[in-house]
Amino acid sequence: MNPKETLKAHILKTATLNDKEFDYLFSYFKQQSFKKGQVVISEGDKVDHEYFVISGCLKAFFINDEIKMYILQFAMPTWWTSDYGALYNHTRATISVDCISDAEVLCLSNDDREKICSEIHQAEHFFRWRTNRGYLASQKRLLSFMNNDTKARYEELLAMYPQLYNLVPKHLIAAYLGVSRETLSRLYNAQK
Amino acid sequence: MNPKETLKAHILKTATLNDKEFDYLFSYFKQQSFKKGQVVISEGDKVDHEYFVISGCLKAFFINDEIKMYILQFAMPTWWTSDYGALYNHTRATISVDCISDAEVLCLSNDDREKICSEIHQAEHFFRWRTNRGYLASQKRLLSFMNNDTKARYEELLAMYPQLYNLVPKHLIAAYLGVSRETLSRLYNAQK
């Protein structure tokens, strides 16, 4: 499926737009290609776009003072990613985004999103529901963090996204789970 | 400030509604009073309302298999609370909500919210931004969980909401931080 059809199918799941409206909306998106390892948003950047993933896999991550990385999100096809804190509050990026594999994305500016949302009620409806799903996912992950040990969270992650096992190096999985790579290694190499 | 004015001021911060539109929107809210300890949503309930806090403090929490409680949110005046997962997906409550103190709330059904959102574009706009803020807060808390130790998270919480220190028993603070009450007690009673 091409980028336009992918986005269309994605949006029509939650909003009702006719072809003309969708074409108008789509005209604000720019397609971009990235190579594996390429940086999309770097800490300190001015952030004014968000990204809809067509193919490949990106990661959104935070690096703390001790140069330790925590991954907030693996962004797979049909997922959206950016530093939303910086995007909405017009502050510099604290979250970085880069590419785990070659990737195709559709890119939309914050201003254009707000313009579309104010012009097309159903577009605003779509973005409300998209954020909603993100909120629920984040809350679920928070609960899992408090309630489950590392092993349970690891199995939960792989059950939800089996592709990650082959696609993503283990030290990045560890950075998503919030444990050291050594601990993760010991976990799934335990004899028992 | 009375409930109606409180809600109005809250909504007008992010949306543009004239008096007639706001009065119409407000007509869907029902006012409710709760006593300290009273239960608003109990695990297993059918959930069809969300709650806007006028006064007092509620908590939204999860209880795991070992009867350990984790607090997702302390809901203070002008905050919204519910089991949003259950509310949006029409499933039974896994999150419970009850009152830490006597409380006044305005209550809105899921159906009515969706009706209002489809009728008034600016209402949809408001609810998009509300969810947005929730999403960003949740993501921030997730990062804090991965990056900071308990002491730092405790100080972060009290710096952000100083009222909690007197309003909320310490074992509930511990349940919010995701540590045992013993650990929290030792933390701030340490001599050094």
Place this chain on the structure above:
DNA sequence: TGCGGAATGTGATGTACATCACCTAAGTCC
């Protein structure tokens, strides 16, 4: 094709936290 860096495995050791057990003080209810 072979070199250098990245990814991964594994042992030794330290530490933050949980858990259990028990104690005291402060509500709260008939």
Place this chain on the structure above:
DNA sequence: GGACTTAGGTGATGTACATCACATTCCGCA
């Protein structure tokens, strides 16, 4: 106002994880 419950403090002990150190394997690239 005494009895019972709830909040909170503190010691002893166990454990899941981090950290450091080093070995090994993999893999892109000049």
